[in-house]
Amino acid sequence: MSEEVIDYQTILSADSLYHVYESKSEDGNVVALRGLHLKVLPGEAVAVVGPSGSGKSTLLKCLGGLMKPSAGSVSLADKNMTRLTGKELVELRQKTVSFIFQEGNLLPHLSAIDNVAQPLRHQGISSKIAESEAKKLLIELGLESRMRGLPAMLSGGEQQRVAIARALITKPKLILADEPTGSLDPITSRDVLALFKSLHKEKNVSFLIVTHSSEVADFCDRALELRDGRFIAQHGQGFEVEELAESRELLIDEMGMVSLPPDILLKMGGAGRWIVDEVNSDRLILESSKEEVNESLITKNLVLADICPACRYEYTDDTQLCPECGAVRPMIVKEGE
Numbered sequence: 001m002s003e004e005v006i007d008y009q010t011i012l013s014a015d016s017l018y019h020v021y022e023s024k025s026e027d028g029n030v031v032a033l034r035g036l037h038l039k040v041l042p043g044e045a046v047a048v049v050g051p052s053g054s055g056k057s058t059l060l061k062c063l064g065g066l067m068k069p070s071a072g073s074v075s076l077a078d079k080n081m082t083r084l085t086g087k088e089l090v091e092l093r094q095k096t097v098s099f100i101f102q103e104g105n106l107l108p109h110l111s112a113i114d115n116v117a118q119p120l121r122h123q124g125i126s127s128k129i130a131e132s133e134a135k136k137l138l139i140e141l142g143l144e145s146r147m148r149g150l151p152a153m154l155s156g157g158e159q160q161r162v163a164i165a166r167a168l169i170t171k172p173k174l175i176l177a178d179e180p181t182g183s184l185d186p187i188t189s190r191d192v193l194a195l196f197k198s199l200h201k202e203k204n205v206s207f208l209i210v211t212h213s214s215e216v217a218d219f220c221d222r223a224l225e226l227r228d229g230r231f232i233a234q235h236g237q238g239f240e241v242e243e244l245a246e247s248r249e250l251l252i253d254e255m256g257m258v259s260l261p262p263d264i265l266l267k268m269g270g271a272g273r274w275i276v277d278e279v280n281s282d283r284l285i286l287e288s289s290k291e292e293v294n295e296s297l298i299t300k301n302l303v304l305a306d307i308c309p310a311c312r313y314e315y316t317d318d319t320q321l322c323p324e325c326g327a328v329r330p331m332i333v334k335e336g337e
Contacts, residue, residue, distance in 0.1 A: 009078055011096075011174045011206045012040040012063060017072035019058050032058040033069070034229040042173070043204040045196075047217040050226035056210040057178055059226065063208065064099060064176045065089050077173065094123060098167035102179035106151040106159055106166075113138060113147040116165045123170070137165040141195070156183045164192060168199070174206040175199075181216060186328045187320050193219050215331050218302045302331040
């Protein structure tokens with residue numbers, strides 16, 4: 001299979017992205033995304049982290065063309081998806097992007113190898129070639145003995161690895177992943193991340209990953225923190241405040257929660273505790289408290305712990321399980337960071 005080489009300026013971008021869920025309940029409509037700006041460069045890995053209900057899954061669906069945003073535009077491989085016909089959108093996604101969901105979403109009546117080969121068959125590639133490519137990926141992911149099994153016969157971790165193989169089979173330029181390691185045990189999760197790192201560094205594959213995991217976020221070049229439909233912080237390489245903070249509004253909801261544009265948050269010194277020094281209907285003055293509070297969900301520069309927290313065994317190699325008590329070796333923040 002020949003690969004088309006195109007020099008994209010951006011593999012994925014969003015401009016002034018809004019999404020509103022209409023509701024007839026007393027609470028009214030729900031604004032899930034509030035004017036987001038986002039850019040993912042070719043070969044870049046970006047994580048989006050945030051609590052439940054912050055808009056992460058909605059964002060991923062809008063970026064992948066699975067859901068039409070209420071306002072704003074999304075471009076994939078320099079093509080505005082909002083202007084494409086249904087057929088054109090399907091063809092663009094097939095050539096450019098693959099999805100990995102936490103649930104796996106495998107076809108229950110197909111074996112593992114047929115699930116993985118299916119995307120190539122949809123592209124008109126012969127079954128023989130599609131099955132051969134699928135077999136290679138399943139072997140690489142340690143599923144050689146399970147490739148003829150139906151999804152119901154596979155464990156949760158095995159099903160997720162099959163779903164990852166299915167996403168990789170088309171050799172995508174971009175992978176959109178929603179909690180890709182959420183159903184995996186820690187060891188399998190790290191094996192999957194190692195595969196992602198290989199694709200990222202050796203094959204220049206771009207990633208946008210929605211995650212709660214600090215280990216997954218640490219793999220990415222930069223991470224965006226999403227709360228109440230807005231990016232409130234950004235960490236890592238390639239930091240560009242301008243594209244994320246076009247609005248100068250401060251949003252205050254009925255519960256008194258405030259959403260700050262990230263450039264304002266940076267000028268204030270990041271997350272922390274603030275004292276109200278002066279307040280009236282037209283003016284609010286805040287003064288930084290000496291007590292620092294860091295509530296960021298993003299942790300960078302993780303390394304394997306030197307000592308087992310359960311039995312205090314001292315590690316001398318890169319083993320993932322404690323040889324004394326069998327506990328999974330945790331990842332911790334590197335000293336001095």
